[in-house]
Amino acid sequence: MTTRRQFLRSTFAFSALAASSSFGRAFAAPDRAAHHVLMFGDWGREKVYDGQRSVANAMAQYATRNHLKTDAIFMLGDAWYGPLDGGVDSPRFHDQFESMYPASVFPGKAYSIMGNHDYQHMPQNVNKRDTELAYSARGNTRWTQPSLWYTFDLPHMHVIALDSNVYHPIKEGNAVDFTLTPQEQAQQLAWFEDELAKPTKAPFTVVMGHHPIYSDGPHGDHKTLIAEWEPLLRKHKVPLYLAGHDHDLQHLEFEGHPTSFVCSGAGGADLYDLRITQDQRGPYAKKVYGFTHMESTPDKLTLRHVGADGNVLHAFTKSHDGTINVLS
Numbered sequence: 001m002t003t004r005r006q007f008l009r010s011t012f013a014f015s016a017l018a019a020s021s022s023f024g025r026a027f028a029a030p031d032r033a034a035h036h037v038l039m040f041g042d043w044g045r046e047k048v049y050d051g052q053r054s055v056a057n058a059m060a061q062y063a064t065r066n067h068l069k070t071d072a073i074f075m076l077g078d079a080w081y082g083p084l085d086g087g088v089d090s091p092r093f094h095d096q097f098e099s100m101y102p103a104s105v106f107p108g109k110a111y112s113i114m115g116n117h118d119y120q121h122m123p124q125n126v127n128k129r130d131t132e133l134a135y136s137a138r139g140n141t142r143w144t145q146p147s148l149w150y151t152f153d154l155p156h157m158h159v160i161a162l163d164s165n166v167y168h169p170i171k172e173g174n175a176v177d178f179t180l181t182p183q184e185q186a187q188q189l190a191w192f193e194d195e196l197a198k199p200t201k202a203p204f205t206v207v208m209g210h211h212p213i214y215s216d217g218p219h220g221d222h223k224t225l226i227a228e229w230e231p232l233l234r235k236h237k238v239p240l241y242l243a244g245h246d247h248d249l250q251h252l253e254f255e256g257h258p259t260s261f262v263c264s265g266a267g268g269a270d271l272y273d274l275r276i277t278q279d280q281r282g283p284y285a286k287k288v289y290g291f292t293h294m295e296s297t298p299d300k301l302t303l304r305h306v307g308a309d310g311n312v313l314h315a316f317t318k319s320h321d322g323t324i325n326v327l328s
């Protein structure tokens with residue numbers, strides 16, 4: 001466990017150059033010559049979605065102000081809270097996706113992964129998970145999710161998109177919440193291991209799943225993912241794991257761990273109090289609406305958490321050799 005203070009101290013000690021060049025420095029403006037992804041999770045709140053709109057507006061203003069031509073957006077799960085009446089023909093797809101994140105502002109595909117709310121059958125005759133897959137398959141949309149787990153490539157990165165809804169039996173009387181079956185879970189795990197073992201020319205491998213493996217938020221650390229996925233991230237030195245689920249923005253580092261853990265689950269759903277503060281485990285965790293900007297070059301990734309007011313709240317770079325510099 002690394003607290004924010006320890007992290008800053010150890011990073012200072014790690015590189016005098018990094019200390020002198022990075023800390024206390026104002027945020028660098030996005031590099032227009034780099035490649036850009038914007039991401040958010042936990043966004044499609046039902047009926048009243050002021051929170052979602054405020055984050056989407058901030059994202060649009062941020063992209064415009066910084067002249068970003070996004071290669072993609074990542075939607076980190078929990079697309080639809082509440083019922084999705086009409087299935088693929090639900091007006092929510094237009095109102096809360098197509099027009100909320102327009103291609104004219106955010107060019108590129110919108111890659112999606114399944115959140116726990118996407119697994120619900122709401123209303124009873126609509127399986128939201130299968131509806132999302134069908135919506136993506138129908139074409140004529142940027143919504144991209146070819147299957148529950150899949151890979152894709154962007155400039156400088158190979159992305160492995162996972163389904164983190166690991167098996168648990170349906171609770172008595174709860175007819176809406178479903179998960180992967182034990183067989184699907186085992187199949188995905190074997191596939192994930194194979195994917196990580198494959199050689200890639202991309203300088204960075206990025207893994208994303210809706211549930212955080214480690215989280216300072218109310219859901220806490222995830223026992224099953226720690227047992228099944230975390231050792232693979234460590235073994236294959238995966239530099240970055242992206243998640244949502246907890247409605248906040250986080251960046252966690254652990255001494256000696258090759259993976260930076262980023263949570264961006266503040267895209268619109270109600271916010272909840274953190275369980276662990278960033279002084280206890282960080283370097284960053286904040287209960288705030290916002291989104292995350294990932295900038296890539298062949299040598300480094302730069303991640304910026306941005307609030308709904310458009311201000312950069314926290315940023316760090318991760319170099320190809322694993323060096324991390326916190327920019328705030």
Ligand SMILES: [Fe+2]
Nearest residue numbers: 078115116245
């Ligand atoms: Fe969730």
